[in-house]
Amino acid sequence: MRDRLSIIFAGAVVGLLAVILVLQGNPANMGFCVACFIRDIAGGLGLHRAGVVQFLRPEIIGLVLGAFVTALYVREFKSTGGSSPLMRFLLGMLMMTGALIFLGCPLRMILRLAGGDWNALVALPGYVLGVWFGTLFLKKGFTLGRSQVQTAVNGYAGPFIAAVLLILLVTAPAFIFFSEEGPGSMAAPLFLTLGAGLLVGILAQRTRLCTMGAIRDLILFKDYHLFLGFAAIFVVALVGNLFTGQFIPGFEDQPVAHVSSLWNFLGMTVVGFAAVLAGGCPMRQLILTGEGQSDALLTVFGMGTGAAFMHNFGLAGSPAGVSPAGQWIAIISLALLFIIGISNVNLHRKAKTKDYSKAS
């Protein structure tokens, strides 16, 4: 019971903070968007030159550092990695590809829905379909293999990079890009964005909140534990938006969104599918990074690289829609996910093995 209340509480806090962040300056329906914000960081570092989406987003830094400090405190910090790093990097890229076709990670999909953006209502079944694809492979024995305990530097790399980004954000040297217009220029004050990131990082580390796990566990085990968090984000953000006049229902003219239903649907199918194979939604990857998992950090690097590709080659969606090249890349991404899925199935998986644990 306490577990259930915790995850509902964590989801409610995410929903509430998202509404507050938008009121205080974040782009509309973008209180939190892990994919968008990692894309903005990639832009801030000059990895892509889309001038309207460049900013070292403190929410991302806060999520990693919040999870890091909490994991240290509860003695769950552990440097691990080495479970198919290349696959994880690719899955990170693909997850970002889908997110930038739709224009948002699963968390922003919930927030867009809570803001009355019905395009997100089209994307949601696409997301569920993607997660379902992923579970088919899990049932067949999909695995990225075991991770190992690694030297400490592997685990501390993620939090260290987050701290360096924070220093770069505060000191704002000339080589860091900051958008002067567009979504990248819109942000709530630093103490709010960083504070919100830290708080959610702490709560998500404790509760294992995951927008992919929410759907996956329902499909695989009929276990609605994580879904309670997913639902709480939606309900609280919806109520918050209704109270503050930010609920504007409709398809047209939604902020940082387009109305191409097929691509909204397929974009999120790619995200859901990739997230299952990678073992966590974009936000969860940041939390795992904070816990010392270098595999998750590689997934995040893949996301940043994916964002750079999407913007450098004009593949990302925009309020005008998705370019033909972007449409192709969505289809190719889906095909790649099936290939990754099929090629990592262990057909000989057995639950029980001889007990070698004492010998090792």
Add this chain to the structure above:
Amino acid sequence: MSELVDCRGLSCPEPVMLARQALQETGNGTVQVVVSNAVALDNVTRAANQMGWQVSVEEEGEEFKLSIKK
């Protein structure tokens, strides 16, 4: 040599899937599961409890050994 479900180094949901499979195959008795992270420990414990099994945990260094009984 006894049997166990070795979930070391695996990330969720794999430990839960393997443990559930083992519990279903066993029917009743005792199943030993070994995991190497707290998330897997929590999730396997929750899944086993939901299926009506009792879980006791022993911490051994970096690993957790679960004895799941019915």
